[in-house]
Amino acid sequence: MKLKMFFGLLIMMHFISLYSQNAQSIIQKSMDAISFEGFEMTSTLYIYDQKGNSRQRTIQTSSKQFGDVTKMVSRFLAPPEVNGTSILIHDYENKTSDMWIYLPSTRKVRRIASNDKKGSFMGTEFSNGNMSKPELQDYIFKLSGTEIYEGKECFKLEISGKSPEIAKMDGFSMQYSWIDKSNFLNLKTVYYDQKGKLLKTQKFSQYKKQPNGKYFCFSMEMKNEVNGRRSVIETKSFTLGSGKKEKCFIPASFME
Helix, strand or coil, X not given: CHHXXXXXXXXXXXXXXXXXXXXXXXXXXXXXXXXXXXXEEEEEEEXXXXXXXXXXXXXXXXXXXXXCEEEEEEEEEECXXXXXXXXXXXXXXXXXXXXXXXECCCCEXXXXXXXXXXXXXXXXXXXHHHHCCCCHHHEEEEEEEXXXXXXXXXXXXXXXXXXXXXXXXXXXXXXXXXXXXXXXXXXXXEEECCCCCEXXXXXXXXXXXXXXXXXXXXXXXXXXXXXXXXXXXXXXXXXXXXXXCHHHHXXXXXXX
């Protein structure tokens, strides 16, 4: 009897391991599907209040990979009161991203603390953490099953931080993502706060396949389910590859 229980436990552990690996594989394929070595784009950021009134921001973004580091700089072009404001992000493979912001009014570059992922990105419903790649080693991924979302069969993934510190830094305790089974593209993610209450809903749409076989999302929305505000980023132009040199992706470049 004890021998049967032992082998039963081994079989159970084997299936749990496969289940976990499957979820990890899905999220990795999802990230690979939208990974680029470089691009140039111009986007419009729409910021809506609870009544539907909106403000607009025009942003120019460049991204390029240097070794195992992906560097991205976004410059606000309009309206005049934000012209020149810039965000620089260095995404690493195995450590927390570095982020800096430049404000023309002060002519100073300020480093954004790595533990401020939950902070608002330029007064929008997107957080600083939404602007950079997640460190996969910091999270636990579980496959909750499959669901139909907008007519597409999706994997539903449950994602949580490996520690209370990570959850506090992110500003949410749990998130669920709906990943299209046909191409591994993320269609929707919902975030829950520390008390388990629905906090935000993020939707991704207008994916377009690029010449390199990867996909780019031309429309992204984040809605705050608590206060009713939402923010939308719509990409107006996108070019694969970037001719910018590495010196364009350092904090000192803002002062030039």
